[in-house]
Amino acid sequence: MFRKVLVANRGEIAVRVMRALREMKIASVAVYSDVDRNALHVRMADEAIAIGGAASSESYLRADKIIAAALACGAEAIHPGYGFLSENAAFAALCVESGLVFIGPPASAIEKLGSKTSARELAKKAGTPIPPGTEEALPNAEEARRIAREIGYPVILKAAAGGGGKGMRRVEREEDIEAAFRDASSEAERSFRNADVYIEKFIVRPRHIEIQVLGDQFGHMIYLGERECSVQRRHQKVIEEAPSPFIAKHPELRKKMGEAAVAAALAAGYVNAGTVEFLADETGRFYFLEMNTRLQVEHPVTECITGVDLVKWQLRIASGEPLTIQQDDVSIRGWAMECRLYAEDPDQGFLPSPGEITSLALPGGPGVRLDSGVYQGWRVPLEYDPLLIKLIAWAETRPDAIARLERALEETHIGGIRTNIEFFLDVLADASFQAGDLHTGFLDEWFLRRKKHVFSDADLAAARNAAELEAKGRKIERVEPAARSKWKQ
Amino acid sequence: MSIVKVEPSVWSHLDGHRHRELRVESDADGYVVTLRGRQTKVKIEDPRAWSATGAGKAGSGVAKVLTPMPGKVVRVLVAVGAQVESGQGLVVVEAMKMQNELKSPIAGTVKQVQAVEGATVNANQVLVVVESDAS
Numbered sequence: 001m002f003r004k005v006l007v008a009n010r011g012e013i014a015v016r017v018m019r020a021l022r023e024m025k026i027a028s029v030a031v032y033s034d035v036d037r038n039a040l041h042v043r044m045a046d047e048a049i050a051i052g053g054a055a056s057s058e059s060y061l062r063a064d065k066i067i068a069a070a071l072a073c074g075a076e077a078i079h080p081g082y083g084f085l086s087e088n089a090a091f092a093a094l095c096v097e098s099g100l101v102f103i104g105p106p107a108s109a110i111e112k113l114g115s116k117t118s119a120r121e122l123a124k125k126a127g128t129p130i131p132p133g134t135e136e137a138l139p140n141a142e143e144a145r146r147i148a149r150e151i152g153y154p155v156i157l158k159a160a161a162g163g164g165g166k167g168m169r170r171v172e173r174e175e176d177i178e179a180a181f182r183d184a185s186s187e188a189e190r191s192f193r194n195a196d197v198y199i200e201k202f203i204v205r206p207r208h209i210e211i212q213v214l215g216d217q218f219g220h221m222i223y224l225g226e227r228e229c230s231v232q233r234r235h236q237k238v239i240e241e242a243p244s245p246f247i248a249k250h251p252e253l254r255k256k257m258g259e260a261a262v263a264a265a266l267a268a269g270y271v272n273a274g275t276v277e278f279l280a281d282e283t284g285r286f287y288f289l290e291m292n293t294r295l296q297v298e299h300p301v302t303e304c305i306t307g308v309d310l311v312k313w314q315l316r317i318a319s320g321e322p323l324t325i326q327q328d329d330v331s332i333r334g335w336a337m338e339c340r341l342y343a344e345d346p347d348q349g350f351l352p353s354p355g356e357i358t359s360l361a362l363p364g365g366p367g368v369r370l371d372s373g374v375y376q377g378w379r380v381p382l383e384y385d386p387l388l389i390k391l392i393a394w395a396e397t398r399p400d401a402i403a404r405l406e407r408a409l410e411e412t413h414i415g416g417i418r419t420n421i422e423f424f425l426d427v428l429a430d431a432s433f434q435a436g437d438l439h440t441g442f443l444d445e446w447f448l449r450r451k452k453h454v455f456s457d458a459d460l461a462a463a464r465n466a467a468e469l470e471a472k473g474r475k476i477e478r479v480e481p482a483a484r485s486k487w488k489q
Numbered sequence: 490m491s492i493v494k495v496e497p498s499v500w501s502h503l504d505g506h507r508h509r510e511l512r513v514e515s516d517a518d519g520y521v522v523t524l525r526g527r528q529t530k531v532k533i534e535d536p537r538a539w540s541a542t543g544a545g546k547a548g549s550g551v552a553k554v555l556t557p558m559p560g561k562v563v564r565v566l567v568a569v570g571a572q573v574e575s576g577q578g579l580v581v582v583e584a585m586k587m588q589n590e591l592k593s594p595i596a597g598t599v600k601q602v603q604a605v606e607g608a609t610v611n612a613n614q615v616l617v618v619v620e621s622d623a624s
Contacts, residue, residue, distance in 0.1 A: 056550065172566035316526050342532065358514070359498060410526040415498075415514050421526050458504060465492060466500040466511035467531035472559055473582055 001319050002026050002077050003052065003102070005072040007041070009081030010060060012373035013295070013389060014041035017079045020311040029075050031066055033059035035381045040373050055385045059082045063091045067098050077101035077318055079311075083259055083385065089114060103318040104295050109268045113291040119268075122228040123288040126267035131279070131287040133200030135160075141181040143201055148177055151201045157181060158194035159188035166366035167191055170202055203287065205439035206279040208232065209244050209259035210292075210300045214273050214313055216323035221266055223258035224306050225332050227275075227298055230438035231427065233350070238420075238443070239427065241337040242305050245398060247435025250284050257286055264288060273299075273314050279440075297390070300369055304336035304394040336394045336400040339409065343386040355381045358416030360362035363408035365396040367401075380417060388414065398436065402428055426450055450469040513582065552595045554617040560584030562604045571599045580604045585609045597621040 006029040007014045014030065018041065021028040030045035035054040042048045049069040052256055059065070062358035070078055080086035086104065093107035104110070110141055115118045118128050124261055132151040138144045138158050148155045148171065159167025181197065183324055189195040207230045215221030228244035229237040261276035269293070275296050277289040299310050317323060334342065345353045346431050353366040357412040360376040369392040380386065391412065393405035405427050409421055425434055430446060455463070490511075496511035502509045505607040513525040557590065565582040567573060578590040579599075601618035 196492065312617055359512070361512075412526065413512055413523055415512065424530060425526050455524070455527065455529055458507070459509065461507045462492075462502045462504065463511055463524060463529050464531050466502060466513050467520040467522055467533055467557065469492060469494070470498060470513040470515075471533045 001321075002075075002101070002315065004029060004047075004073065004075045005077045005079055005315070006031065006066070006075040006105060007045070007079050007081065008040050008060070008066045009079070009084055009086075010036055010039060010373070010384065011387060013081040013083075013297070015044050015373055017081060017311055018044045018154050018317065019219055019269065020309065022163070024312060024315065026315070029070070029073050029272050031060070033383070035383060040375055043375075046399040049073060056084065058384065063088070063094055066091075066093060067100065070100055075100070077103050077315075079103040079314070080294065082294050082297055095125035099317050099445065103314050105270050105272050105274060106267075110271045110293045112268045113293050114269075115231070116290065119290055122267050122381070123264045126260075126263040128264040128276075128288045129286060131190050131200050131203065133269075134198050137196035137198060141178045144181045144197075145174065146176050147199050148174065151199075153204040156199050156200050156202040157184040158186065159192055159194070160198055160201060161188065161194040167197065184224070191355050203279050203281050205441065206230075206239075206281055207244070207246050207438060208277065208289075208298075208440050209246065209257065209280050209286065210246065210275050210277040210400045212273070212296075212299070212310070213256055213261050213265050213270070213274055214308075214310065214317070214323060215262075215265065215271055216317045217320060218322055220323050221262050221264070221270070222323065223227065223262055224302050224308055224310075224326045224330055226254060226257060227296075228438065231433075232440055233475065237298065237327050238340055239424070240301055241335065241398075242301040243332055243335065245438065246280060246284075247469065248398075252385075253280075253284055253286070260286075260288070264409060270318050273310050276283060297387070298338055300371060300390060300392045301338050304369065304392060305332050306333055307333070307375070308329060310366070332357065333395055334396050335398045336392060337398075337401045337405050338390055338392045339405060339424045340387055340420075341389040341391055341412070341424075342415070343380045343388055343414075343417050344420055346420050346423040347418075349384070350367045350420070352382070352386045353418035354382045354386070359413060359415055360367050360415065361411065361413035363391070363411035365408075367404050367410045370395065371481060374414075379406075387446055388419070399434070400433060422453070426453065500583060509557070519559050523567050530560050550595070550621050551600075552619045552621075553594065553615045554593065554619065555613050555615045556580055556591070556610050557584055559609070560589075561609050562606055562608045562610060562616070563588055565602060565604050565606055566590075567602065569602055571601055573597065573619060579619075582610065582616075591616065593617075593619050595619055 006025040007017045020030040030048040031051045032042050033054050051065040078284050085091040088106040089110040092102040095102035154172045157169045167184050171177050171180045184197045185195040209226050209228050211226050213223040226244050226247055227240050227242045229240045231239040271296055275292040278286040279289050280286040334407045343348045343353045356379045372389040374388045393401050395401040395404045409425055411437045437459045493501050495501045515519045516612050521528050522531055551552045556577045560582040563583050566578050573593045575596045577593050579593050580591045581588050597619045604616040
C-alpha cells in the first residue's frame with residue numbers, strides 16, 4: 001500500500017479522499033491555488049503545496065505543476081477526484097511516465113471511453129445495448145423511412161455536424177418523416193453548412209440510471225447496483241438515489257444492466273471504479289449513454305446501500321491489490337438519497353452566490369452522512385464549482401429516506417450566502433417525486449407546478465418578533481446561569 | 490410568550506408550548522429569518538437612517554419627536570422650558586447597538602420631555618414636544 005498520496009482536487013471530494021487516506025494511515029498531500037490557502041481540504045491534509053493562481057487553468061488543471069508537487073513531496077500516487085484532470089488521458093499517462101500511480105483507469109481506457117463514437121462502438125461490440133439508429137448520414141428520405149420502420153417510432157433526426165437543437169426533428173408518425181427529413185437537412189445546411197442528417201430512436205421520458213463498477217488489475221470486475229439520477233437541471237444532476245425506484249419495481253433489470261455495464265467496461269480494458277450511464281425507457285429497455293472514468297459526485301449513495309467504501313477500494317486496486325469482493329457478496333440494504341447543496345440563489349435563476357459563510361449549522365443523528373468542503377467563516381470563492389456540501393440520508397425504505405433527508409435539510413443552515421436548501425424541500429414534498437415517477441425532464445415539468453411554502457400567521461409573527469429583537473441586539477429574557485452544578489445533589 | 494437568544498442570531502421562541510427556532514440574518518433591505526429551512530424576509534427600519542423626520546411639522550408649529558423603532562434611552566439632553574435650535578440634539582436612543590441622536594426639526598421651546606434615561610421605548614413613542622416660538 002502507498003505511504004503518501006497527493007489529492008489533485010479541492011472542496012468536498014478532496015476532503016472525502018483525505019478521510020479515507022487518514023483511516024488507512026496514508027499521509028495526504030493537498031494542492032491549493034492562491035485563493036484556497038485556508039480551504040478545508042488544506043486544513044485536512046498532512047502536507048500542502050501551492051500550485052498557482054486562482055483560475056483553474058493556472059492551478060488545478062496544470063498537470064505539470066501537480067506532478068512536480070507529487071515528486072517534490074515524495075508522493076507515490078495521485079488521486080484526481082472528479083472534474084479537473086480526472087478524465088484527462090494525457091494526465092494519467094504523464095503520471096505513469098513520471099513514475100507515479102494514477103488512481104483510476106489506464107490512460108488507454110480513458111481515451112477509448114472519452115470519445116462518444118468510440119465508446120458507442122465499444123459498447124456495441126461488448127453486446128451492451130446502444131440507442132438504435134445510424135451514425136452515418138442518411139442518403140435520402142426513403143432510407144430514413146426504412147430505418148424508422150425498423151427501429152419504431154418516435155424517432156429523432158439529428159444533424160451530423162449539429163448541436164444546440166439545430167437540425168433536430170422529432171417524428172411521431174411515418175407520414176411526417178419525409179417533411180421532417182427535408183426540414184432537418186435544410187436547417188442543418190443553413191446552420192452548419194452540412195446537410196447530413198442521421199436517425200436515432202427517440203426515448204420517451206427516459207430515466208437516467210447508472211451502474212457503479214469496480215474492477216482490479218487482474219480482470220475481476222463487479223457491479224455495485226445502480227443509482228438513479230433523473231432529477232436534473234440543465235443536464236446537471238441535483239438529487240441522486242440508490243437503488244432506482246424504477247429498478248425496485250423491475251428487479252430483474254439490475255442484473256441485466258449490471259452485466260452489460262461490466263461487459264462494456266472490460267471491453268475498454270477498464271480498471272478501478274467507474275460508472276456506466278444508461279437511459280431507460282418506460283418499458284424497461286435501456287441504452288448505453290457513456291462511461292464516466294472516475295469517482296462520481298454521487299458515489300456516497302452506493303456506499304450507503306452496499307457498505308462498500310469505494311475510495312478505499314480505489315486505493316487498494318491502484319496499489320495492485322486484488323478485489324476480494326465477489327459479485328455474490330454484493331447485497332443492497334435500504335435506500336439512500338443525496339442532495340447537492342450549492343452556493344446559488346434559486347430565486348435569481350440559480351446564479352452562483354459566493355461569499356462568506358457567516359453561520360453554519362449541520363445536521364446529525366441516525367442515517368445522515370455529510371460530505372462537506374466548507375466551514376464557518378470561510379469565504380466561498382468565485383472561481384470554482386459552487387458545490388458546498390453533499391447531504392445524504394440513508395433509511396430502510398424510500399419514504400423513510402425522503403423523510404430523513406427532509407429532516408436533515410431542516411437542521412441545516414448555511415448563513416451569509418444563498419443556497420438551494422429550500423428548493424430541495426419543495427422537490428422532496430412533490431407527490432410525483434415521492435411516487436418515484438421520475439424522468440430526465442422531471443424538473444422542467446415540476447417548475448411549472450411548484451408549490452411555494454406558505455408560512456402561517458403565527459410563523460410570520462414569530463419571525464418578525466425574532467428579527468425585531470435581533471435588531472435591538474439584546475435579550476428580553478436571560479437564561480439564568482447555573483451557579484454551580486446540581487449533579488449528585 | 491417567551492423568546493430567548495440561544496446562539497448568536499438564533500432565537501428560541503415559545504408561544505404557549507409551541508416552539509419555534511428562528512435564525513435571523515441581516516439582508517440588504519431588512520432581515521431574512523429562517524424557520525426549519527424555510528426563509529422569509531422581515532423589513533425593519535434601520536435606526537442608522539434615523540433623523541428628525543419622525544417629527545410632526547418641520548419649520549414651525551408644534552413638533553413631536555418620536556422613535557421610529559424600539560430602543561433604549563441613553564441620554565436626555567434637554568429639559569422642559571429649554572430653548573432649542575433647529576437640528577439640536579434632544580435625546581439619544583440606542584438600537585441595534587448604535588446610538589442615535591434625535592434632533593429637533595424646529596427652533597422653539599421644549600414643552601414636554603417624556604424620555605427617561607435607561608427606559609425602554611417602543612416604536613412611534615413621543616419623547617419630546619417642541620413648540621415653535623413663532624406660533
